Amino acid sequence: MNGEIVAFCCEHSAYVAADAAGKQGLHCPENLRIIRVPCAGRVDIIHILKAVEEGAVAVLVLGCEDGLCQHLTGNVRAKERVKYSETLLKEIGIDGRRVAMFNLAANAPHKFIQAINEMNERMKESGEEK
Amino acid sequence: MIVAERKPIKEIIQMIAPYKKVLLAGCETCVAICWTGGEKEVGILASQLRLARSKEGKKIGTVETTAERQCEKEMVEELRDKVEGVEAVLSLACGAGIQTIAEVFEDKPVFPAVNTTFLGSPEGEGVWLENCGACGDCFLDRTGGICPMVRCAKGILNGPCGGTRKGGKCEIDPDKDCAWVLIYNRLEKQGRLDLMEKYYPPKNFRAVKRPGKMEAIKA
Numbered sequence: 001m002n003g004e005i006v007a008f009c010c011e012h013s014a015y016v017a018a019d020a021a022g023k024q025g026l027h028c029p030e031n032l033r034i035i036r037v038p039c040a041g042r043v044d045i046i047h048i049l050k051a052v053e054e055g056a057v058a059v060l061v062l063g064c065e066d067g068l069c070q071h072l073t074g075n076v077r078a079k080e081r082v083k084y085s086e087t088l089l090k091e092i093g094i095d096g097r098r099v100a101m102f103n104l105a106a107n108a109p110h111k112f113i114q115a116i117n118e119m120n121e122r123m124k125e126s127g128e129e130k
Numbered sequence: 131m132i133v134a135e136r137k138p139i140k141e142i143i144q145m146i147a148p149y150k151k152v153l154l155a156g157c158e159t160c161v162a163i164c165w166t167g168g169e170k171e172v173g174i175l176a177s178q179l180r181l182a183r184s185k186e187g188k189k190i191g192t193v194e195t196t197a198e199r200q201c202e203k204e205m206v207e208e209l210r211d212k213v214e215g216v217e218a219v220l221s222l223a224c225g226a227g228i229q230t231i232a233e234v235f236e237d238k239p240v241f242p243a244v245n246t247t248f249l250g251s252p253e254g255e256g257v258w259l260e261n262c263g264a265c266g267d268c269f270l271d272r273t274g275g276i277c278p279m280v281r282c283a284k285g286i287l288n289g290p291c292g293g294t295r296k297g298g299k300c301e302i303d304p305d306k307d308c309a310w311v312l313i314y315n316r317l318e319k320q321g322r323l324d325l326m327e328k329y330y331p332p333k334n335f336r337a338v339k340r341p342g343k344m345e346a347i348k349a
Contacts, residue, residue, distance in 0.1 A: 046170070049177035053184075088174065091139045092182040 002055035004033045005119055007062055008043045011036050012070045013106045014062030021109035029116055031057070040064070040101070041074025048085040048099055058119045059085075061101045062112065068105070075103060095126050132160040132224040133250040133258045134167065136175070137243055143182050145241045146220060151191035152179070153216040154243070155209060155231060157200035157223035164258055166244050167222030169196045175222065175243060191216075200227030206234045213238055266338030272325050274316030279333070281309035287330045289313070 009015040015036050021028060033056075037043055040063025051059045061082050063075035079101045086096035100122075102115040146152050154172045162168025176192040183190040195212050197205045200223035209231075213219060218239045221228040225246040232240035250258035263280040269287070270277060279285045283302040289310030293301030298311035317323050 044170075046173045046177060049174060049181065053177055053181055088178055089181075092143075092178055093185060094181060 001033060001051060003057050004031050004055070005029065005058045005060060005116060005123075006033050006035060006051040006056040007060040007116065008035050008037050008040065008047065010040045010063045010070075010074070011038055013064040013068075014040075014102075014104055014112060016106035017062075017104055017109045017112040020107070021112050024109055026109055026113050028113060029120055031120075032116055039069065039071045039074035040078035041069070041071055041076075043078055043081065045081050045085050045088065048082070049088065052089065052094065052098065056098075057123050058098045058100070060115060060119055061099075062115060063101065063103055065103045065105050075101075097122055097126060131163060131250065132226070132246060133164045133248050133260070134161050134224050134244040134246045136166055136171070136222070137245055139178060139182070142175070142220065142241075142243050143179065146179070146190075146218060149217040149239075150189070151193070151216045153193045153195060153209075153212055153219045154179075155200065155219055155221045155223065156194075156196035157198075157221075157227050158196050159199045159201075161223055161227075161244065162196070163252075164250070165256065167224075169194075172196060172222055175220075197223070197227070197231075200224075201230050203230060203234055206231050210235075264338075265333070265335065266342070267334050269330075269333065272328070272330065273313045274320060274322070274325075276309055276313045276316060278309045278313065281307075281312070286310075287333060 009018055018034055040061050043061050048059050061078050063078050064070060069075040082099055082101040085099045089099065090096040100119060104111040154176050156167045156169055156172040158168060165171065172194045176194050179190055180192060193212050193216055195209055197209060199205050200221065213235050218241060219231060219235065220241050220243045221231050222243045228240060228242045248260035249262045249264055250260050253259045260280055262277060265279060269279065278287060278289055282289055283300050284291055290308055294308045294311060295301055295304060298308050300306040300308045314326060317325055
């Protein structure tokens with residue numbers, strides 16, 4: 001995972017959006033690893049930390065829009081876990097901005113690309129190697 | 131149940147600085163319920179320690195385990211194989227658990243990763259309240275099952291004090307209920323308000339000889 005952006009994608013929204021982005025030929029950064037999950041709420045703190053441990057430059061959790069989670073509150077839980085992961089990383093002197101949560105709909109491939117690009121930009125600003 | 135809070139990570143890192151392989155031992159009882167020292171928290175702490183060490187350009191070997199109850203020697207004994215393979219043990223159990231593991235494996239340095247704070251009960255998701263001070267001289271029969279020693283900020287036996295706020299809140303912490311208002315309301319419901327008019331002399335704070343010890347016969 002060295003230098004990669006790891007994106008945990010909810011299969012009901014972000015994964016479909018990522019797929020659509022590919023079909024539409026939208027430019028996607030090369031350093032992206034997509035991990036399909038049944039719900040953003042499946043992503044646990046330990047998954048995020050282990051991705052960072054394995055060398056991921058950033059970890060994204062991409063879930064459904066607010067109030068539209070297929071599993072009711074999975075995206076809310078994911079957001080809380082991402083927030084807590086940020087705190088855990090900050091505690092040990094690692095930039096907490098390496099972890100982020102984005103909400104998007106299945107029909108928003110551009111938003112998916114935007115989220116990845118935003119993360120890449122954020123990492124460039126903070127001096128993390130791509 | 132026993133409530134504990136994880137120590138600041140910097141303190142933990144400093145404690146285990148000399149060691150290259152550490153066992154992180156959680157407990158599946160009280161501290162797991164209060165989200166401090168269960169299997170999940172062990173994993174998170176181990177990951178944090180590995181990340182912190184690798185940030186310094188060094189490595190740390192972590193072994194993760196949890197005991198069913200770390201305060202029981204028989205259950206701690208089951209961890210022997212894992213303990214023998216490490217240089218030190220970092221325990222995420224309460225103080226009783228930490229001392230048990232330290233006693234069973236006397237040749238290994240054992241470090242606490244948590245601060246044991248109080249006897250609590252869950253109030254809501256992620257919230258625990260201290261309701262009992264384990265004083266050894268229970269007073270709850272006279273107060274409708276609400277302990278004024280712990281739940282009143284001043285710990286007064288003959289309350290309320292003169293500072294109760296409007297709405298029955300404590301004058302010291304407006305977010306907290308006045309214990310004596312709670313007691314009054316409870317006794318009123320039970321038709322036992324006469325207890326509020328009684329005077330209670332100072333409590334016996336030496337009811338339990340410290341360190342406490344109890345010997346019981348199984349019924």
